[in-house]
Amino acid sequence: xxxxxxxxxxxxxxxxxxxxxxxxxxxxxxxxxxxxxxxxxxxxxxxxxxxxxxxxxxxxxxxxxxxxxxxxxxxxxxxxx
Amino acid sequence: xxxxxxxxxxxxxxxxxxxxxxxxxxxxxxxxxxxxxxxxxxxxxxxxxxxxxxxxxxxxxxxxxxxxxxxxxxxxxxxxxxxxxxxxxxxxxxxxxxxxxxxxxxxxxxxxxxxxxxxxxxxxxxxxxxxxxxxxxxxxxxxxxxxxxxxxxxxxxxxxxxxxxxxxxxxxxxxxxxxxxxxxxxxxxxxxxxxxxxxxxxxxxxxxxxxxxxxxxxxxxxxxxxxxxxxxxxxxxxxxxxxxxxxxxxxxxxxxxxxxxxxxxxxxxxxxxxxxxxxxxxxxxxxxxxxxxxxxxxxxxxxxxxxxxxxxxxxxxxxxxxxxxxxxxxxxxxxxxxxxxxxxxxxxxxxxxxxxxxxxxxxxxxxxxxxxxxxxxxxxxxxxxxxxxxxxxxxxxxxxxxxxxxxxxxxxxxxxxxxxxxxxxxxxxxxxxxxxxxxxxxxxxxxxxxxxxxxxxxxxxxxxxxxxxxxxxxxxxxxxxxxxxxxxxxxxxxxxxxxxxxxxxxxxxxxxxxxxxxxxxxxxxxxxxxxxxxxxxxxxxxxxxxxxxxxxxxxxxxxxxxxxxxxxxxx
Ligand SMILES: Cc1ncc(COP(=O)(O)O)c(C=O)c1O
Numbered sequence: 062x063x064x065x066x067x068x069x070x071x072x073x074x075x076x077x078x079x080x081x082x083x084x085x086x087x088x089x090x091x092x093x094x095x096x097x098x099x100x101x102x103x104x105x106x107x108x109x110x111x112x113x114x115x116x117x118x119x120x121x122x123x124x125x126x127x128x129x130x131x132x133x134x135x136x137x138x139x140x141x142x
Numbered sequence: 143x144x145x146x147x148x149x150x151x152x153x154x155x156x157x158x159x160x161x162x163x164x165x166x167x168x169x170x171x172x173x174x175x176x177x178x179x180x181x182x183x184x185x186x187x188x189x190x191x192x193x194x195x196x197x198x199x200x201x202x203x204x205x206x207x208x209x210x211x212x213x214x215x216x217x218x219x220x221x222x223x224x225x226x227x228x229x230x231x232x233x234x235x236x237x238x239x240x241x242x243x244x245x246x247x248x249x250x251x252x253x254x255x256x257x258x259x260x261x262x263x264x265x266x267x268x269x270x271x272x273x274x275x276x277x278x279x280x281x282x283x284x285x286x287x288x289x290x291x292x293x294x295x296x297x298x299x300x301x302x303x304x305x306x307x308x309x310x311x312x313x314x315x316x317x318x319x320x321x322x323x324x325x326x327x328x329x330x331x332x333x334x335x336x337x338x339x340x341x342x343x344x345x346x347x348x349x350x351x352x353x354x355x356x357x358x359x360x361x362x363x364x365x366x367x368x369x370x371x372x373x374x375x376x377x378x379x380x381x382x383x384x385x386x387x388x389x390x391x392x393x394x395x396x397x398x399x400x401x402x403x404x405x406x407x408x409x410x411x412x413x414x415x416x417x418x419x420x421x422x423x424x425x426x427x428x429x430x431x432x433x434x435x436x437x438x439x440x441x442x443x444x445x446x447x448x449x450x451x452x453x454x455x456x457x458x459x460x461x462x463x464x465x466x467x468x469x470x471x472x473x474x475x476x477x478x479x480x481x482x483x484x485x486x487x488x489x490x491x492x493x494x495x496x497x498x499x500x501x502x503x504x505x506x507x508x509x510x511x512x513x514x515x516x517x518x519x520x521x522x523x524x525x526x527x528x529x530x531x532x533x534x535x536x537x538x539x540x541x542x543x544x545x546x547x548x549x550x551x552x553x554x555x556x557x558x559x560x561x562x563x564x565x566x567x568x569x570x571x572x573x574x575x576x577x578x579x580x581x582x583x584x585x586x587x588x589x590x591x592x593x594x595x596x597x598x599x600x601x602x603x604x605x606x607x608x609x610x611x612x613x614x615x616x617x618x619x620x621x622x623x624x625x626x627x628x629x630x631x632x633x634x635x636x637x638x639x640x641x642x643x644x645x646x647x648x649x650x651x652x653x654x655x656x657x658x659x660x661x662x663x664x665x666x667x668x669x670x671x672x673x674x675x676x677x678x679x680x681x682x683x684x685x686x687x688x689x690x691x692x693x694x695x696x697x698x699x700x701x702x703x704x705x706x707x708x709x710x711x712x713x
Contacts, residue, residue, distance in 0.1 A: 082250050
């Protein structure tokens, strides 16, 4: 079971290295590129989360789930009081 | 084109009328996946296949392939081949793979620049050259050092045996990612799928090797002089006569080097004011020869007769640049089998165009002589044309004959003109005696002058190997380029990493192949080139195909979206 999962991961990691041409580069270069990829991914994630999400929410008129929850809890508390 | 396709189709309907109607009807239905369940006879069982909507446009082609397979794998040479494009395939890769390939290339470039910034390359530098511009092209240098170098172990591999059906690789390792290599002292015996040894005449024993060795004892190794001075002997004259006989032309002339045959004879035949129509995939030697000649070069799309006619007509109408004067002469330069694409020139159409517009044809048969045609006489023989339809037949002895050198064959007048004017004839040193003898003996065997049908057997074996190998590869689901009768089989892998990984993996499985990458092909079309030989046996090919099947899953080479033949392919 565990072996088949590691096989699966190894296989697709190898295919990923192939497609990005990272298969043929040196180890430190591979690490560098992966760090760069990670940084880019995190930046995108942060951008999407903080800017794009609230922006599209405002355009489409959708209230983010977190503020709904927040409102719900605060109202409950106020009712109890 | 239309009527040739028609005749094949009518053959088909005659044999399998039942299946043909069923299947052609379903062509109109054909979207979504359709499983053909109607089984009328054993033949239609073989034709049965499953396909899905995307593949419908490839169907006609496949039907026709099935037809030829039932004619004993197309070894039925009695009917002449036609150049309908359906035997040729250039399947395009999906957009996503194309984008990823470019992305990967840019990534490599970026990494290369970073690497160059941080570390000094381990190569010699020019010193004390202040004020001089660099002698070497900087992009090429960068490419060699930071992209090619990483997979350099897959090229220029030293061998230490005759490159026959098998060869012996000298093992080497690199401790520093391709900057330097060290020999380990061991050797690996590999199946050889990389040599242009089409008819298997590259052998360390047998009649060719014996005759050549005897010729060394008799005549030595070289004449050390040009043909016009002291370099001509009966050997060359016999070889020229035999070449002319082999090709069915009036006369022929031979040279000691194939590349120089193109590069030095084209300028003899052409001058400024001439028009040359050159295929975009022509060999470097032709391009060099054409540039040296100073003629106006118009390039047409690879094997595209419409484009050729358009370029030809435009050039004819507008005449020479600036003056508009008529062209001195017009020559169409094509190759028989293209060594990078595996395609075969559409000669009948070109001959028709030549007759219509009164142009000449220069046909380079480097890869097709010996390897194509029922008698091994190249493309002219393959299409069953008259050799006099092609004005200048050029070819090399380097491939099928297992030797070296080149020839030009044609009319007596043409050859006499070359004898008096060609730089290669005047100044290049003449062909070495054992080399000439190797060609003479192998050509005699192909012609059957040795009293056996060994030559015939080799030609048929090569044709059979080619069909088998190509159809098995199609079944595996990889993309191959080219014509189904061409023994050069490029297998598209697209990425540099995949070239490297395939060559390395196949070497561990004892198969030696050649990878071809960027400068020789467009950036995103890296490929592995298989060259088949008459020396390969079915067992060897089966072994190679099984390994390829296995690794193409592992490395992700199954790009093809065509329907696959579910039935076992007969040899
Ligand atoms: C089409 C074509 N012409 C000419 C040549 C040159 O022949 P040689 O290798 O004998 O110099 C080659 C060789 O690769 C070729 O492919």
